[in-house]
Amino acid sequence: MARMFRVLGFWTLVIGLMALAGHMTEMALLFFFQTAAFVFLGYLNLSEKAYVLIYWSYLIVAFMGFTYWTFIGMV
Numbered sequence: 001m002a003r004m005f006r007v008l009g010f011w012t013l014v015i016g017l018m019a020l021a022g023h024m025t026e027m028a029l030l031f032f033f034q035t036a037a038f039v040f041l042g043y044l045n046l047s048e049k050a051y052v053l054i055y056w057s058y059l060i061v062a063f064m065g066f067t068y069w070t071f072i073g074m075v
Contacts (some may be wrong), residue, residue: 002042009038034068 016031041054 005042
């Protein structure tokens with residue numbers, strides 16, 4: 001399970017680099033922060049249950065932020 005967080009870190013790094021190449025600096029910084037967090041979590045060697053709880057909490061926060069942005073931030 002820890003390896004999956006390192007894979008998530010890799011893909012967020014790729015997305016961040018593409019955003020940086022597209023001159024979307026804020027999005028790139030957000031994805032670079034996520035890359036650092038995922039890689040850091042990937043090397044902690046926590047239990048599988050802890051990794052699942054961390055991932056679900058990440059998903060909840062991300063979807064709440066996305067929903068807020070689409071309904072309020074884009075107005």
